């Protein structure tokens with residue numbers, strides 16, 4: 001199995017607009033819904049017509065029975081796969097609990113399964129996200145980290161961007177002592193087309209705060225993620 005390791009780091013600490021956030025990330029994209037309710041969009045019928053055009057493009061007879069409902073189904077599938085554009089990451093992390101009862105270590109949620117779509121080919125990539133953060137005084141329900149992952153995954157993505165957005169949202173909203181995000185994924189645009197290599201995994205990581213500054217904490221996170229699995 002090949003593995004590509006990509007670490008996402010801001011170029012220089014001084015380039016960062018705020019603590020731990022990569023310069024290229026706009027807070028609007030990781031804090032708010034990506035689509036405004038009043039944003040003009042093509043009508044559903046136009047989207048279905050576009051699918052019909054693609055069917056004709058590949059050489060299909062768009063009038064044959066098996067394909068009659070396909071444009072509608074494809075647009076419905078799009079609604080589901082891309083619902084993250086209409087969901088607000090900040091809202092998910094909004095409900096926090098103040099009682100940490102003196103807890104001072106990091107909280108790790110491992111093996112959060114996700115499926116996203118690559119922005120270059122609109123083909124799925126899927127895998128697992130591992131997320132840790134060290135609360136200062138606010139903690140969130142553990143399912144919220146999975147919900148957050150899903151919101152960003154249900155948009156067109158690169159794996160690097162997905163990783164950075166999850167870390168930035170937690171960093172910005174919970175203001176923890178640090179965030180660690182590791183994502184491992186298989187990209188179908190690489191496994192079923194292009195070089196057609198099955199089983200190749202891509203790893204991306206992002207560390208902020210104490211995880212960025214303290215290699216021992218980073219190593220402890222990585223060993224917890226890796227050590228207990230497989």
Ligand SMILES: [Zn+2]
Pocket residue numbers: 118119120121122123187189190
């Ligand atoms: Zn791709």
